[in-house]
Amino acid sequence: xxxxxxxxxxxxxSAKARGLFGRRAPGQSWLPAVMALAPLVFFAGCVSKQKAxxxxxxxxxAGQQQASQATANTLAVSVQGQVRNHLIxxxxxxxxxxxxVAANYMGGFxxxxxxxxxxxxxxxxxxxxxxxxxxxxxEAGDAVQIVN
Numbered sequence: 001x002x003x004x005x006x007x008x009x010x011x012x013x014s015a016k017a018r019g020l021f022g023r024r025a026p027g028q029s030w031l032p033a034v035m036a037l038a039p040l041v042f043f044a045g046c047v048s049k050q051k052a053x054x055x056x057x058x059x060x061x062a063g064q065q066q067a068s069q070a071t072a073n074t075l076a077v078s079v080q081g082q083v084r085n086h087l088i089x090x091x092x093x094x095x096x097x098x099x100x101v102a103a104n105y106m107g108g109f110x111x112x113x114x115x116x117x118x119x120x121x122x123x124x125x126x127x128x129x130x131x132x133x134x135x136x137x138x139e140a141g142d143a144v145q146i147v148n
Contacts, residue, residue: 077138079103081111081146090140096125097135099144107148115145 077088083103088094094102096116105111114125118139125136138144 075140077140077142077144079144079146081105081144082107082148083146090138090142094138095135096138096144097130099138100130100146103144105146107146109148111146111148113147115147117143117145 075090077090077094077099079086079088079099083100083105085103088099088102096114100114110131111127114127114130116123116125116136116138118141123136
């Protein structure tokens with residue numbers, strides 16, 4: 001006849017149960033404990049890998065957004081002064097007069113002077129010449145200053 005009695009220890013836990021994580025019972029292996037913890041270690045590695053991939057994806061998207069904003073700014077003409085629209089999208093047929101109209105100039109009087117800044121060089125334009133039809137083509141990245 002076999003003896004199926006378990007040996008109770010502290011808290012009523014059997015020697016077999018204590019052998020899993022505490023002292024190893026004679027003839028018992030660490031294999032069950034290792035097998036029980038292996039998925040936790042594996043999934044913890046996956047979570048950190050997924051987190052790293054997500055952070056990399058977010059950084060990539062932020063970089064793409066900054067690049068598109070920089071491209072949009074270089075493919076535009078900025079207008080400073082009493083205007084409603086300060087950033088005018090550049091087109092191949094954009095001229096100074098069209099840029100001022102698109103900017104919606106709100107000054108009550110004719111400006112004193114109009115400056116076009118292109119490649120760090122300033123070109124001064126007399127508003128009377130502009131009104132007489134002496135227009136100039138705009139380039140992407142130009143800045144226009146309307147001085148009253």
